[in-house]
Amino acid sequence: MSNRINILQVEPTAYKAMMGLEAYLQSTQVSKSLKHLIKIKTSIINGCAYCVNMHTREARKDGETEQRIYLLSAWRETTIYTEEERTALALTEEVTMIQNHVSNETYxxxxxxxxxxxxxxxxxxxxxxxxxxxxxITTELPLD
Structure with missing residues (x-):
């Protein structure tokens, strides 16, 4: 890994704005479990090792099961997720891979x-x- 820019150090105001979004997300009605599933699934799609590592660790700490974490890569092939979780995961995939657009059916x-x-x-x-x-990914954050 290279030694790339640290946005927190170089542009703390921008980083603070991102943390403001995180603070907002903590105040929403979205359950911790669903937030974890969304964050892990998105990070898997994007290939972000740093975020997959962080969010799977946080999910386990908050009681998410290993099985549900592991099966996120094949969530359509299992029935362990609720209808709401399945819908949110479909939306997560379509928003993350936005070049394919979000289908009317999913929305x-x-x-x-x-x-x-x-x-x-x-x-x-x-x-x-x-x-x-x-x-x-851009700044190549190292795993903890």
Whole structure:
């Protein structure tokens, strides 16, 4: 790994703004468990080792099972996730791989299950972890 820029040191105001998003996410109705699943799944899609490592550790600390963490890469092939989790994971994939757009089917199902406020909060969880992934990957944050 190279020695790349540390945004916290160089642009602390920008980093503080990102932390403001994290503070907002803590105040939402999105459950800790669902936030963990979204953050892990997004980080897997983006190939962000730093974030996969951090968020799987946090999820286990908060009681998430190894099985549910491991099966995130094949979540469509199992029934261990609730309908709400499956819908959020589908939305997570489509928002993260945005070049394919978010399908009406996925969006409408999420809107029906979550309602406008919770859906907006879930979208913000997805968008925020995508931003963190891009920061970690670009700056080559080392694993702890």
């Amino acid at each position: 409408l199902k999420a809107e029906r299950l979550f309602g406008p406020n919770l859906l907006a909060q879930i979208i913000m969880v997805i968008v925020t972890i995508n931003a963190w992934n891009r920061i970690a």
